[in-house]
Amino acid sequence: MSSQLKDFSLARLRDDFALRGIARYRADQVAGWLYQHGVEDPMAMTNLDLPLRERLASEWQSRALDVDRVQESSDGTRKLVLRTHDGAVLEAVLIPEERRNTLCISTQVGCPLACSFCATGALGFTRNLTTAEIVDQVCRAREVIDAAPALAGEEERLSNIVFMGMGEPLLNLPNVLESIRILTDPKAFGMAPRRITVSTAGVVPKIRPLLEVGPINLAVSLHAVRDEVRDVLVPINQKFPLQVLLDTLRNEELISRRRPVFFEYTLMKGVNDSLEDARLLPELLRGIPSKLNVIPMNPHPDAPYEAPDRDVIDRFTAALHEGGLRVTLRRNRGADIDAACGQLAAREVRSERAKGS
Numbered sequence: 001m002s003s004q005l006k007d008f009s010l011a012r013l014r015d016d017f018a019l020r021g022i023a024r025y026r027a028d029q030v031a032g033w034l035y036q037h038g039v040e041d042p043m044a045m046t047n048l049d050l051p052l053r054e055r056l057a058s059e060w061q062s063r064a065l066d067v068d069r070v071q072e073s074s075d076g077t078r079k080l081v082l083r084t085h086d087g088a089v090l091e092a093v094l095i096p097e098e099r100r101n102t103l104c105i106s107t108q109v110g111c112p113l114a115c116s117f118c119a120t121g122a123l124g125f126t127r128n129l130t131t132a133e134i135v136d137q138v139c140r141a142r143e144v145i146d147a148a149p150a151l152a153g154e155e156e157r158l159s160n161i162v163f164m165g166m167g168e169p170l171l172n173l174p175n176v177l178e179s180i181r182i183l184t185d186p187k188a189f190g191m192a193p194r195r196i197t198v199s200t201a202g203v204v205p206k207i208r209p210l211l212e213v214g215p216i217n218l219a220v221s222l223h224a225v226r227d228e229v230r231d232v233l234v235p236i237n238q239k240f241p242l243q244v245l246l247d248t249l250r251n252e253e254l255i256s257r258r259r260p261v262f263f264e265y266t267l268m269k270g271v272n273d274s275l276e277d278a279r280l281l282p283e284l285l286r287g288i289p290s291k292l293n294v295i296p297m298n299p300h301p302d303a304p305y306e307a308p309d310r311d312v313i314d315r316f317t318a319a320l321h322e323g324g325l326r327v328t329l330r331r332n333r334g335a336d337i338d339a340a341c342g343q344l345a346a347r348e349v350r351s352e353r354a355k356g357s
């Protein structure tokens with residue numbers, strides 16, 4: 001079977017080329033075409049000699065994902081429904097914000113963690129994405145940006161990447177790390193590590209190995225202040241309860257005020273939105289340099305949760321401010337096209353399964 005060029009960080013691609021008798025610097029040239037120029041056809045890599053171009057075309061693949069369709073929300077958010085070579089469907093979400101474009105990417109097809117509020121979790125788990133399939137979400141998104149004058153005109157075409165789509169990134173750590181190396185290599189995508197955020201539901205033993213890849217941001221899906229509630233919302237809490245998770249973060253020397261943890265708290269009516277919860281949160285996070293994102297639940301048919309009323313949301317966030325937390329209340333982007341947490345792909349995957357049955 002042919003190898004996939006985008007499965008390799010530049011350092012590993014140089015080694016692999018050397019083993020095959022190809023000069024190491026050729027790997028740098030190939031990476032330039034793939035990631036800086038968006039050229040995937042080896043025959044179009046004009047600074048390579050013809051025998052090498054032909055060899056690359058026969059021995060390697062250079063594209064891992066195709067775009068099934070792109071759906072645009074009324075707020076400008078775009079969902080890319082993507083398909084792997086073996087027919088798996090996944091999604092990436094492109095979110096234009098003031099003077100920047102953020103891309104939310106997936107790391108697994110489905111997810112084994114089965115968080116009770118999440119449409120992806122309701123799908124079950126199919127497989128990990130390869131490094132090339134992670135990286136290609138960025139390549140496909142850049143093509144969408146280039147084709148949309150309103151997006152391409154932004155100051156930076158693609159300014160931020162968040163690993164918050166389908167799947168738990170830390171359960172696919174080797175491929176996530178390799179994709180981060182490609183995203184941050186100056187000879188590949190050349191993104192600043194601080195523009196990249198990786199989210200986890202709390203796979204505690206993998207947090208340190210993730211942080212060691214470079215000064216990327218860590219986001220943690222918190223969603224509850226009590227184990228009995230979080231055990232239901234985020235079942236991995238049964239294995240790594242709140243105290244274990246938060247003590248790990250508190251004692252982690254790679255976390256600092258310059259590199260805080262971004263806690264995500266999805267606010268659900270009657271579940272985790274009480275004033276008592278809001279008062280407990282600052283206590284719980286004490287000693288962890290952190291920022292807290294509060295996101296009102298985006299309701300969907302796979303979960304029995306809804307967003308609190310506006311006045312409850314306001315009282316909750318006011319109490320967090322009083323407790324001294326750095327808090328942002330996030331709008332739900334793309335709610336009209338099911339952008340949140342794998343919902344679009346959940347619908348696509350279901351319709352694919354229905355066709356197959």
Ligand code: SF4
Nearest residue numbers: 111114115118121167
């Ligand atoms: S919230 Fe994240 S970790 Fe939990 S089931 Fe959904 S995709 Fe998986």
